[in-house]
Amino acid sequence: MRFLFLISVFLFIFAKGHSQNIKILEPSTNLPIAGAAIYNASKSKSTMSDIDGVANLSQFTSDEVLFIEHLLYISSSYVAADIANKTIYLRPNIEGLDEVVVSASKFQQSKRDIPQKIININAKSIAFSNPQTSADLLENSGNVFIQKSQMGGGSPMIRGLSTNRLLMTVDGVRMNNAIFRGGNLQNVISIDPFTVQNTEVTLGAGSVVYGSDAIGGVMSFYTQTPQLSYSDSLYFKGHVVGRYTTANKEKTGHLDFNLGIKKWAFLTSLSYTDFDDLRMGSHGPTDYIRPEYVQTSDGVDKVVPNPDPLIQIPTGYDQINFLQKIRYEPKEDWSFDLGLYYTTTSEYSRYDRLIRYKKDTLRSAEWNYGPQRWFMGNLQVTKLSSNSNLYDKIQSTVAYQNFQESRMDRDFNNTKRNIREEAVDALSFNLDLEKQLGKRMEFFYGLEYIYNQVLSTGMQEDIQTGISVPTVSRYPNGSDWQSMAAYTSLKFKPNPKFVLQTGIRYNHVMIHADFKENNDYLKLPFTTTKINTGAFTGTAGVNWNPNQTLNMRLNVSSAFRAPNIDDIGKVFDSEPGAVVVPNDDLKPEYAYGLEYGVKLNFENVFILDMATYYTHLDNTLVRRDFELNGASEIIYDGEMSTVQAIQNAAESRIYGFEVGMQVNFTKALKLKSHYNIIGGEEEGNDGEKKPLRHAAPQFGATHLIWQNNKFHIDGFVKYNAELSYNQLAPSEQNKDYIYALDANSNPYSPSWYTLNLRTQYEFSDALSLTASLENITDQRYRPYSSGIAAPGRNLIVAIKYTL
Template sequence: MLGLIGHAQTVVVKEKASKEPIPGVVLYNLKKNKSVITDIDGKVVIDVFSENEVIYFQNFLYTKMQLTKGEIAKSGFEVFMTLSVEDLNQVVISASKFEQNKRDIPQSIVSVSASDIALANPQTSADALAATGNIFVQKSQLGGGSPIIRGFSTNRLLIAVDGVRMNNAIFRGGNLQNVISIDPFAIQNTEVTLGAGSVVYGSDAIGGVMSFYTKKPQLSYKDDAFIKANAVTRYATANNEKTIHADVNLGYNKWGFLSSVSFTDFEDLRMGRHGPDEYLRTQFVETVNGTDILVNNSDPLVQNSTGYNQINLMQKVHFEPADNLKFDLGLHYSGTSDFARYDRLIRPSDNGLRSAEWYYGPQKWFMSNLTVTKLSSSSTFYDKIQATAAYQNFKESRIDRNFQSEIRRTRSEQVDAFSFNLDLEKRLGKTSSLFYGLEYLYNIVGSDGLETNIGTGQNTASLSRYPDGASWQSIAAYTSYKYKPNKKFVFQSGLRYNHIISNANFESNNAFLNLPFNTSKINSGALTGTAGIRWIPSDLLEWNLNASTAFRAPNIDDIGKVFDSEPGSVVVPNNNLKPEYAYGGELGLKLNFNDKVRLDFATYYTFLDNALIRRDFTLNGQSEILYDGELSTVQAIQNASQEYIYGFEIGAEVNFSKKLQLRSQYNIIGGTEEANGLEVPVRHIAPSFGRTHLTYKHKKWIFDAFAIYNNELNFNELAPSEISKDYLYARDENGNPFSPSWYTLNLRTQFIINDNFELTTSLENITDQRYRPYSSGIAAAGRNLIVSVKYSL
């Protein structure tokens, strides 16, 4: 080891997979109070350490490792670290709340890293999900984004942020846009479980789980501060998007702080030139001197009244008093301006358009969560324990006024959501591990209604959307077992028992609605389970088989909502509901031809029993009532159907070289449900869809040419609820509504200008196609140039 003496020893730390240098890796020995940090090129001088001294390598994105100085010299002063959180081909968290190798999970899990998001440049987190190729996204307005996974959507999918459930007591069966509250700039990685996740996450996790993990502060592991900052600005032509973002990391020996802020302003969205004329925005309503008039749109490609703005704030605090104990505090806030419900603004009527106003008030979300993580090598009950307590507050409102009406209706809601999770992991031996935990959730709903005469300014109390003061509780215990006798075989199974209690009082609303009951209570339990295997007989083959049950318990939206679901229909409360259950299976096959060609196949089937769906109903013996001045058919959420959903997914990856890669994903989904003795298409069955990317990487450049494509859904393939919204669709040769096929061609590049600047540009929908994704109320963007500049310090 004489070569170690007499000159500065410089180590280069690189990522194991890509061989790229890693900046910001801390090399330290706390006992000796020594630490150094790699620079932007992954280099660091280690003269401060002695020859046989143990040096720890740590960066929150990578698996912690330790080497002596002598071992580093033997490796030629190159050290390779393995991605832990970001590289989800290696590690996933969402499947059990703790890190596991992805190859140990029998279910299909889609991964989105921070670098994927930076290249995709999505305007919202909904757009980031759509970029995976496995998730279909519906939009009723620009401020929207309702994911559809394997034929399920809205309250049959679960959203989690840093392990905390976002779904609340008023998550609805209709399309919802809560996912846009999550800032894509703040995401470190996202894991999307395709298929049921009820054993770990409980109610709602029928079709899939979207787990977002936000960025964490990085420590310096010494007294001197470690400071890292980023700033991003972006502009897009299709809706004149103006975005700014900044984040600052301040790390000390045991404390770390991360602050993040993003602001985005969107103007009205412009659609493409080539496509169905039915999508054009030919007229809109203006109010002149207190009178509503129809105005011809000077540019029918511009979707009038779609613009809005949004701000996202995040503050993270990390405290690590010891190697085996960590505290993480997260504060999140998201708020939008008012934004129009565009699909309601284009509803026709005898007068031209039905609504003069229809918009959401500011959508606000606040979350505070505290997580304590402790490791133990001596406890009988756990090797790792994690406790998370969280509080969330949701605020939303709906404001609408009919054309030439003086009455503006405002319905406002808020939810206070409290949660506590205790998750434990225990290794039972060399071949098996046990994961188990407890969960408690409590939601309370506030809701009120108001009618305002815009001529006189007089306010009058009116029917609220939900029963004010309603509550929803969930108590659960779960356990999951993993058996891995060797590297080729893994078996995982789990059970969860969930008990749901909800209470709603309708006395206030009965002054307007006259229900035959004043209260509604649900007190029910649900037992769900899963079992699956992953078998890797060779480097060529990998099989996975998984069977699971899942459930969704009725929430306050199901039992207590009053709203106009579609023109001429009104949904009223129903106090006679029980949980719906899903029974499903998945078979997957992966083929790997020497890492040159990889093929991924999956097929699945789900049977949904006692499905909670909207059906015709009677109120006090009447099938029609007067609601908001219109005679409307009475409907209610009921356990009135069974659904059968099936699908096939194929993914392909061809590595022509280390620089040139082809990736493609295609999804085929089908399904039927029972309605009035007939089998009809399920509402949230998306058309077959996919995307193909050809990516070239050279030095500091990335080029990505890609195509996105959707198949047609003809008239006979549309669900009855979609046919009733025929104004959203194009017309076939018989004059019937249908969803046409469409495609876009796109190109984006990313260039690292120097150590501080990064430029990302995209030209989307190059051929300027005019299309409206299935079930969406707004046409997608036409030709769109996006330019983003990132500065890092």
């Protein structure tokens, strides 16, 4: 088998070497340019460069003039004989390097036509930044703030909103499910950064295309596409990556390979990561150090001193990511894509719960998340050209997902371990269509159906006897959540300088939850609850480019979030001495937003991009004190606890300003900087105004970058402003165990900065080395609302070999 494989590869290379090929590269990086179109003057003959930037010219005569085009590069023309069997370079259009976006309409559009701000992160940037997880990938965008309660996590915040008010998609499939919560989420770490080809972060509402939850933004992850050979020869390519990180002794191995023939292609990817406990920095607040921890031996809990208080014990875990994709293209404009995704973590500790004290003793002996597992099967059928009166392009997507998570906690010197397990089965169907209505107008429309079923169990185990008994589950077992929607969107471009985009969506959501099992423990005044509600959302925006220097965009939008199973049926200890109980009287929350942006480009030497925004969130779903059967306190897990519930008890106002700058001193040397200012307040039904919980402090970064053909270096500073005690939301003021203490012994989030250096060197087309030294001055800091301190001085070394 191995012999046949080697023979196939040899024949493929031999065939390539004896045909009229050209190789198309980027001049500054020598990276191949895939998808460059090559055609003759009459456009009767054409071809396209493959993933290695190679295109075959055998169909053209030697004297034909060939035109080479790519949306991200300046077009050029050559005589075929002059470029046969040679390498050519396309000069980048700096303004258009990340010009094509998909997330705005499910089909490719020019970024300059979109009135919303969309951040692109491509595979090259991901490989250079070397993120440990996809949460770190998002943080590197500069516009997403990441909160972490433990090392196995990462909860994005965008423009003052987070968790279930932000939407995540993978290859166009909605990842948000019926138990996405208002508290911090870890689901983004299930996405393997090694498989991500491109990430698009839409800042602001995206409900017209994506429905419920897309209030603050949409994070769209697009994984690699299997590459066909488009010939009778075999196309093979693979990568092997090894990485080591000092702050948590990360050991990562990754392998992927692509097999392509004329109409079929197969892509396989496997990653394994092992993290040890995380070391924090040496210089910073002493409130963050870990002086002691609980150790259990023979069923006996003991508090033992930490030999190195900078090591956060326990925080280590490991993770496996697997991806299998198959692509079939029976015709040039038809494609069938099947994707199978699987991720699992080991059991890992929720670190912020393990550093809480009860009087003078650590409160918990253990507080662990069980393995977080995610599986998705996704089949997508796309036709990119049609003579139908109904559409020019059509895409149909059907997907099944299974999510599994669990929680295990036990108080210090208590033999009772509480175990709660959850699973969600999610089915979805999307139909998206595009129709050109004349030369100036494009029409997008589609349908969506989603069904989620939640399975949830509760168990209490005696660690000494091994006997387990049922207890209250986190969610009503067997509950379901359904969503049906239709949307339309119109793009009108009367001339190259002006674009109008507008759209409308109707979404209908139905929920059914049965509390019969949990009523044995909670004695709720109801046994079932149903929600049957609909919502219209709309958007309208303009993009104006009067000249090469100025771009202006204005966008108004509405968005919504329907209650889910987490909102109406959750039972959990939200904080020490408090328990959240179900509430069957909830309505959707609605957001109304306005965004205005200006971009100035002075000869591609100095570029300034600014945006300001305002969002009003009505009927805000928030956690507030509640009464259950007239009682404000109940016994939960053996402790008298204040009763709370999710309620439509507030309205929120969020505003902010973002600015980005780029100075291109030369082709090789550039300066990049960005800064984010976020503010707002939450006003309760009683008229009391409070700071927003998920409004991050002011944050930003400045990068000085130098790059030539083989060497890439980036020296940068990351910085974060302070949030004083009075600027913290009340729920954060109660979490003194995760914050530093000010002069009055009140919790606050200090300002911080880090100095960092990243480098990458390409020894050859096959071998590259990436090395980063982060937090050079070894600062000790915790990003706002995080329960774990960030890494101290951290050396990251990765070697990549292309097969």
